[in-house]
Amino acid sequence: MKILSKLSITSQILVALVLACVSGYFLQDSPEVADAYIKPFGTIFLNLLKFIVVPLVMLSIIGGIVSMKDVSKVGKIGMNALAYFMATTVFAVALGLIVATCIQDIFPVIDIKAEGIQQDVVSLTLMDQLVGFFPTNIINPILTNNMMQVIVIAVLFGIAIVHVGEKAEPAKQVLLSFNEVVAKILGYIMLVSPIGVFCMLTPVVATNGPQVLGSYAVLIGADYFCFLLHAILVYATLVYFLGRMNPIRFFKGMSPAMLFAFSSDSSVATLPYTMECTRKLGVKKDLGDFVLPLGATINMDGVAIYLGVTSVFIAHCCGMDLTMNQYIAIAISSTIASIGTPGIPGGSLALMAMVFASAGIPVEGVAIAAGIDRLVDMARTTMSITGDASCAVVLQRFLKD
Numbered sequence: 001m002k003i004l005s006k007l008s009i010t011s012q013i014l015v016a017l018v019l020a021c022v023s024g025y026f027l028q029d030s031p032e033v034a035d036a037y038i039k040p041f042g043t044i045f046l047n048l049l050k051f052i053v054v055p056l057v058m059l060s061i062i063g064g065i066v067s068m069k070d071v072s073k074v075g076k077i078g079m080n081a082l083a084y085f086m087a088t089t090v091f092a093v094a095l096g097l098i099v100a101t102c103i104q105d106i107f108p109v110i111d112i113k114a115e116g117i118q119q120d121v122v123s124l125t126l127m128d129q130l131v132g133f134f135p136t137n138i139i140n141p142i143l144t145n146n147m148m149q150v151i152v153i154a155v156l157f158g159i160a161i162v163h164v165g166e167k168a169e170p171a172k173q174v175l176l177s178f179n180e181v182v183a184k185i186l187g188y189i190m191l192v193s194p195i196g197v198f199c200m201l202t203p204v205v206a207t208n209g210p211q212v213l214g215s216y217a218v219l220i221g222a223d224y225f226c227f228l229l230h231a232i233l234v235y236a237t238l239v240y241f242l243g244r245m246n247p248i249r250f251f252k253g254m255s256p257a258m259l260f261a262f263s264s265d266s267s268v269a270t271l272p273y274t275m276e277c278t279r280k281l282g283v284k285k286d287l288g289d290f291v292l293p294l295g296a297t298i299n300m301d302g303v304a305i306y307l308g309v310t311s312v313f314i315a316h317c318c319g320m321d322l323t324m325n326q327y328i329a330i331a332i333s334s335t336i337a338s339i340g341t342p343g344i345p346g347g348s349l350a351l352m353a354m355v356f357a358s359a360g361i362p363v364e365g366v367a368i369a370a371g372i373d374r375l376v377d378m379a380r381t382t383m384s385i386t387g388d389a390s391c392a393v394v395l396q397r398f399l400k401d
Helices: 002-006 009-026 031-037 039-074 076-102 126-132 140-144 147-191 193-208 211-241 247-264 267-280 285-298 301-317 324-339 347-359 363-370 373-400
Strands: none
Touching: 009 193, 031 039, 031 193, 039 147, 039 193, 039 347, 039 363, 076 211, 076 285, 076 301, 076 324, 076 373, 140 147, 147 193, 147 324, 147 347, 193 363, 211 247, 211 301, 211 373, 247 267, 247 373, 267 285, 267 373, 285 373, 301 324, 301 347, 301 363, 301 373, 324 347, 347 363
16 A cells, blocks of 8 residues: 555556456456446546536636736737737537547447436537536526536636736635635546546446447547547647747657656646757747746647547447537537646546536546546647747747748
């Protein structure tokens, strides 16, 4: 136990994944045992995760919008950076959804046993879906976990606080304080996440057998393929045509930061390396000092791709055929979730539950994705810091002009 306690949360989750696969394999002849005595503890963990999702999403989005007040002071640079980050994030989630949909036939079908989780969105028209984004009151979306309406409420409150200005400072400080409290509670929940993942995944392996193990390789492969494709189609193209820089020079110059990001799993921790690499590529210090920290906070293209691919993967595993309305819900919620991803271990899992809920995908699928989160997170972080650097290179060229 002392050895396990010294491991990071992500490493403990990997250990839990291995133990769940082993335990589930030996319980294949009696899966009812896993369902009766192991799964309930996984359900408790999942309930805690669902409980924290709404306040986490609402307060994170409000906090993010409020913090962007400083961005307005830098005028054109700040708005261009925000537009760049938003555009690449939208492309990232679209790429993840398209690629995952094209290869979904190779995804397995797994019995996750998620009764009562899916939302009835299939019968809604596009206009019905649009109208449904806007709540009639502030309480009902919170009680019913209607994530799209929660997001709308958070955005409206965030914008209003910024516009009211100094008079809204008390409200701002209260909300930011509650945001810290919610983040701390999520930290407590994530301390038991290895146990939760073990208890949720063991019954799945016991019921479905070794095919679950193969599903991990498929999901990881799909994620890494999308990461590589995004780097070529988006970053290399934008750096070449807008930044007027050879993509080979760009990627070679960024390689030290990319390698550190791959090993550290933290955009913020990689920030000094990113700044140093971009300066060597010709980005001025004052521009890099603004754009790169902003990108490390709100530019999460890797997360957007991951959420898109994983949503389609889990939906197919559950035997669901996603409708266009559900794709739209995934695209919108994944874009917003990637911008508001908490900078703490396990934050992406909570937001993944939000994305799943917005499209009516069983939230229990988080247990499947949690097992490989660490392996994918390395590439996600690398993608994000590379996108930050590409933005700095492109804006540097426009500033010269």
